[in-house]
Amino acid sequence: MKLHQLTTLAAIADTGSIRAAARSLGVSPAAATKAVRELEADLRAPLVIRGTSGITFTDYGRALVVHARLVLGQLARAEAELDSMRGRAAGKLSIGVTPWVALTFLPETVKRFRERMPEVQLEFFEGLLAVVQPRLRDGSLDFSIGRPPPASPQSEFQNVPLFSTHSAVVARRDHPLAQCRTLLELEDAEWVLNWDPASRESISENVFLRRGMKVPRTIHLAHSLAIVLGLIAHTDMLSIFPWPLVEVISSKENLWALPLRETVDETLVSVVSRRGAPPSPAGACFLECLREVIDEGARSDNPERRRLFHSIELLL
Template identity: 80%
Template structure:
């Protein structure tokens, strides 16, 4: 296998056709086709199936695309690290961010990072862990910031806790249950939750079952904060927001945090990366900027900053 062949394979995966891949690479369609035929011959396996509507990957092709992305991504990281050591910090840093972190701590951290490394191209992907995991797996993300993946010694991902925070149950201000004081009063409610499908059962255990409550019949899983906000505004659904997001959204979105006696949920926000992949200098510095942003906000005497950071406990 040669690097130009792997690069061609990834270009086909990204664009969906031979012609589009050729345009993105500045090559002729014939050159792209030749590279694929040579790669298939080297591996003694068909990688793509050509059709009128484009190309489809075989089982062999899909497997190789994952490894090709890892190889190319690692080479890009190596090049960026060499540039950094030479004093010319450049390259690209790709980060997955859970939506509520993007709306609270991300902007000042980005500003801080840009002051030190203005030539590093930042690329952000919004998404829950189930969305960003494939990108972590194939190397197109350096790391993600959000709920950690389930931990196990065999896991392909490595989690480092960053901070913890508590959550609140939220609804529109004129919701019929806006004055409820206990979760038990909400057993018949409908919920729109920004949860990962994979963590639904553990979250339901933490929130409902361990309190002796039945799990509500209607729990809509929404993989978008915008969808949750729309549902809260137009229906009697409830949701759960981390407190920093509550502080940002209450007045802006006409929401209300129910005055519950119970602690609703503790959220651990972690840095998740592919196990065994070294962190680039740019990635390490970005995390420093994020930690400094949270630490500075937690110690601020500004009332607005105090509200935003009052529930945050830095873990790293």
């Protein structure tokens, strides 16, 4: 297998056709086709199926695309690290970010990072597990900042706890249950959560069952924070937001944190990466910027700014 062959295969997977892949690589369609055919001959396996509707991958092809992206990603990281050692930090840093972190700590972190590494291009993805795990797996994402996946000794991912925070139940300000004081009063409510389906078991255990409650019959899942905000603003649905997000959006979105006596849920935010893949210099710099933003915010002389960080406990 040659590097230009793997590059061509990954480009076809990214663009959906040989012609588009050739255009993105700056080669002719004939050269791209030749690279794939030579790779198939070397491996003695069909990788792509050419049809009237376009290109599809065989099982062999899909498996090889994953490895091709890993190889190309690792080479790009190696080049970026050498550039950093020469004092010419450049390249691209791809990060998954859970939506509420994007609305709270991300903007200031990016400003700080850009001052230190202005030549590095940033690429962000919404950090739900269903979005980031495939990209972590194939190497197209450097790391993700958000809820860690379920722990397992055989996991292909490693989690480094970054910080923890508490959460609140939120509703529109004129919600019939807006003044409830206990979670037990919310047993029959309808919920919408910006969490992954894989988190349903932990939701049930951490929020409801351990308090002797029955799990609500209806828990809707939305893969967009904007959808959740729209629904709770105009329906009787409830949701659960980390406190920093409540501080940022409650006045703007006419939302209300219910004055519950209980602590609702502790949210752990981790840096999730592929096991065995150390952070690049740019990745390490970005995480250091994020830690600084949170640490300095918690000690700020500005009461409004300090309130945003009052529930945060740095773990790294």
